[in-house]
Structures are given as structure tokens and as C-alpha cells.
Amino acid sequence: MAEDSGQERTEEPTDKKIADSKKKGQVARSKELGTTFVLIFSAVALLLYGADIAKGLYNMMGRMFTLNRNETYDTTKMFSVWGDAFSEIIFPLSMFVLIIMVAGIIGNTLLGGFNFSWEAAAPKASKMSPMKGIKRMFGPQAAVELVKSILKFVLVAGFAILLIKMFFYEILHLSIEQIPGSILHSLEILAWMFLALSCTMIIISAIDAPYQSYNHHKQLKMTLQEVKDEYKNSEGDPQIKARIRRTQREMSQRRMMQEVPDADVVVTNPTHYSVALKYDTDKAGAPMVIAKGVDELAMQIRKIAKGNEVPIVESPVLTRSLYHTTEVGDQIPQQLFTAVAQVLAYVFQLKKFNKGRGKRPVALNKDLPIPDELKH
Known part of the structure; x- marks a missing residue:
């Protein structure tokens, strides 16, 4: 998509992009790191169990080639002889294979972690495309692999020559040693040379692993348009969401305005704030805020209150305190x-006075008892 739109991949990959790539089996992997682990631990396993394997093979072959006449003609004896022969080699050989298996798992999951994807395992026709195969052969990744192969050849060949020179006289001395001592000695030399050659791969892995991690991260980078498209798909179109929020806000305001005629009083700033209060002793133990607003909405609340003969009381400090400390539907x-x-x-005394049932109430005290922490 980046190539089609002409945009560069400059944006960091999102969490969704990374998760989707893992589902497809696209994680950072270094074949050289896995190979290095397998080779080094194989050499270590050979040093630990090579002698036991060699002794077991020596004894097994000796036992198989020294069958007596009765064992040769006894058709059931052969199976017990095989069991005796293989019993000496099973444990060291099993430990040798187990170490290599563990090393293979660790080496191949150390970079990128463990990840299994059915989608990656499924056959794809694109992988069989000759044109894509040619592109991979002459692409930048192929060039990197070629450089790594040359570097591996140079390192391994150089160290091999050095090791042969170091062990040259010891190797020649094997020809005059007695069996089975010569076998064990040759196996020891082979194991140490194998370990030294395997360690040369550490240099390749130290270069390849960071490069593979960088290259994978680079491939996951997104264009600005891709980020926007992903946001729209996952979070929804911002314009649609804004329209929904605006509609919800308008519906909430309409419901709120429908409650204003039932208010007992509307307190005002008087120019910027309006808060409508209702005290229903049957439903609530304290007065409730049934509507509030600022500027145009405040003017609309006052207009509805006047049209429905709801008392309006000016108390700037109380109005601001109620507006900032309560929400619509909350008790004060x-x-x-x-x-x-x-x-x-x-207000109640004023209503009685207007109905001719009492005296005119004393003007409301402008300095109402409002705590300093609630003043706004």
C-alpha cells in the first residue's frame, strides 16, 4: 500500500500491526543464531557424552561380532543380544539428542520469542511464483545472505586451518596409540575442534541478530495513511464518532430542558451560569440538580423557567459552586x-406570599454560608 500511495513508511508500527504480524508468523528470526546455538551445544554435548557414546559403540560392536555357536543358531537369542548391546548407548545418546533439541528451541526462539502460526504454515500460491522467486534471489535480502555466506566461509576456513596447525602433531600421534584409547583421544580432539569452529559463528550471530531485528522492525513500519486507516477501522471514523457524541449531547440537553419546568428554583450567576434545583422529599433526602448550563444554555434554562413561572434567584457564588461540584441528577x-x-x-415563602397566604419574605442573604473549598 505504501508503494501504491507513494508514501514512505515513517511511522512506528502500532500494537495491532505487531499483533497481526505475529498471527501471520512474521517475527524477527535469525537462522545464524539458531545454528550457532545448535553447533555450540552439540560440541558441548559431545564433550560431555562423547566418550560414553564411543565406549558404548565399541562394546556394542564387540558384542555383536563375538556371537558363539549357540547364540547364532538360537532365533530368540538375537533379540536379547541386541538389548544388551544397545543398553550401553541409549542413555548417553538420548542425553546428546536432548541437549541438541533444547539448544535448537532456545536458539530459534531467543530472537522474536516462541510463535506458532497456522497461517504461516498453510501453503501459499505466491510462494511458488517464479517471478517472486527471482526477485528474492536478486533482492537486498539475497545480497545480505551472500555476504554472510562469504563471511562464514572465510571465518570457518581460517579457524579450521589454524586448528589443524595447533593439533597437527597430536593428530599424527593418534596413529601409534592403542585402541580403544586412540578412539577416545581422537573423539576428544574432534570435539574441541568442533567447539572452536562453532564459536566462530558467534561473530556472525552478533551481526545477524541485530540486523534481523532492525530489518523486521523496518518492514513493520507504516505510512501515515495506514495509521489513519487502522485507527478508523479499530476505533471508528473520528467524524462519525464526533457526530454521535454531538447527537448524544443534544439528546441529553433536550431531556434536561424537559425537566426545567418541574424545578423548584433556578439559581443564576446571573449572566453565565444557571442551575435548576428540585426538592422532592418523597424520592430524595436532599435537593437535586436537574439541569445546569453556561452561556447560551444558561440563558435557555432561564427562558424556560420564566415561561413556566419557576422562581429565578440570583446567587453567583452558590450557582458556580453547584455547577462545578455536581452533575445533572446528583444530590447537592x-x-x-x-x-x-x-x-x-x-422561594417557598415567596410562593405563599404570591398566593396571599403570608407576609413578604425578607430579601435573600447575599452572603450565603458556602465553604471556601467549594467556591469557584
């Missing part, structure tokens, strides 16, 4: 009970 904070109670008492 306990610290504001006294201040709101004074407002409601004034």
Missing part, C-alpha cells in the same frame, strides 16, 4: 445544604 453536596435550604425557604 452536604456542605451546601444550609445555603440551598435558605434559598428554598425564601
Whole structure:
């Protein structure tokens, strides 16, 4: 897609991109690292169990070639002879194979971790395409592999010549040693030479592993358009989400405005804030905020309140405190009970006075008891 759009892969891969690549079996792998582990641990296993394997083979062959007349003609005796012969070699050979298996698993999962993908194991027609095969043969990855192969040949050949020179006289001395001592000695020389040659692969692995990790990360990089497309697919189109949020907000405001006519009082700033309060003793133990708003929404709340003869009381400090400390549908904070109670008492007395059932209430105290921590 980056090639088609002309954009460069400059963006870091997202978590989803990395997870998807793992599902496809695309993880950083270094064949040289796996090979190095197998070779080195094979040499170590040969040093640990090589002598036992050699002794077991020597005894097994000696036993198989020294059958007496009765054992030769007894058809059932052969199986017991095989069991006796193989019993000496089974344990050291099993440990040798086990060490190599563990080394192979560790070496091949050390970079990129353990990952199994059915999608990667499935056959693909694209892998059989001659054109893609030619591109891989002459691509940059093939050039890197060629350089590694040349470097491996030079290192291994150089160390091999050096080791032959170091062990030259010891190798010649094997011809005059007695069997089975010469076999064990030759195996020891072979194991140490094998270990030394295997260690040369550490140099290749130290170069290849960081390169494979860098190359894999580079291949996972994304274009800016890919990041945007992924965000849209996973999170949704930002424009659609914004439209949904706007619709939800408008619906919430409409529901809120429908509650204003039932308010007992609307307290105002008076120019910027409006908060509608309702005190229903049957449903709540404290007054509730049923609507609130700033600027245009505050003006709309006051307009609806006037149209439905809901008392409007100016109290800037209380209005700001209620607006910033409560949400629509919440009960007022306990610290504001006294201040709101004074407002409601004034409103109820005013309603009685308007109906001719009482005296005109005293003007509401402008300095209502509001804690300093709730003032805004």
C-alpha cells in the first residue's frame, strides 16, 4: 500500500500491526543464531557424552561380532543380544539428542520469542511464483545472505586451518596409540575442534541478530495513511464518532430542558451560569440538580423557567459552586445544604406570599454560608 500511495513508511508500527504480524508468523528470526546455538551445544554435548557414546559403540560392536555357536543358531537369542548391546548407548545418546533439541528451541526462539502460526504454515500460491522467486534471489535480502555466506566461509576456513596447525602433531600421534584409547583421544580432539569452529559463528550471530531485528522492525513500519486507516477501522471514523457524541449531547440537553419546568428554583450567576434545583422529599433526602448550563444554555434554562413561572434567584457564588461540584441528577453536596435550604425557604415563602397566604419574605442573604473549598 505504501508503494501504491507513494508514501514512505515513517511511522512506528502500532500494537495491532505487531499483533497481526505475529498471527501471520512474521517475527524477527535469525537462522545464524539458531545454528550457532545448535553447533555450540552439540560440541558441548559431545564433550560431555562423547566418550560414553564411543565406549558404548565399541562394546556394542564387540558384542555383536563375538556371537558363539549357540547364540547364532538360537532365533530368540538375537533379540536379547541386541538389548544388551544397545543398553550401553541409549542413555548417553538420548542425553546428546536432548541437549541438541533444547539448544535448537532456545536458539530459534531467543530472537522474536516462541510463535506458532497456522497461517504461516498453510501453503501459499505466491510462494511458488517464479517471478517472486527471482526477485528474492536478486533482492537486498539475497545480497545480505551472500555476504554472510562469504563471511562464514572465510571465518570457518581460517579457524579450521589454524586448528589443524595447533593439533597437527597430536593428530599424527593418534596413529601409534592403542585402541580403544586412540578412539577416545581422537573423539576428544574432534570435539574441541568442533567447539572452536562453532564459536566462530558467534561473530556472525552478533551481526545477524541485530540486523534481523532492525530489518523486521523496518518492514513493520507504516505510512501515515495506514495509521489513519487502522485507527478508523479499530476505533471508528473520528467524524462519525464526533457526530454521535454531538447527537448524544443534544439528546441529553433536550431531556434536561424537559425537566426545567418541574424545578423548584433556578439559581443564576446571573449572566453565565444557571442551575435548576428540585426538592422532592418523597424520592430524595436532599435537593437535586436537574439541569445546569453556561452561556447560551444558561440563558435557555432561564427562558424556560420564566415561561413556566419557576422562581429565578440570583446567587453567583452558590450557582458556580453547584455547577462545578455536581452533575445533572446528583444530590447537592452536604456542605451546601444550609445555603440551598435558605434559598428554598425564601422561594417557598415567596410562593405563599404570591398566593396571599403570608407576609413578604425578607430579601435573600447575599452572603450565603458556602465553604471556601467549594467556591469557584
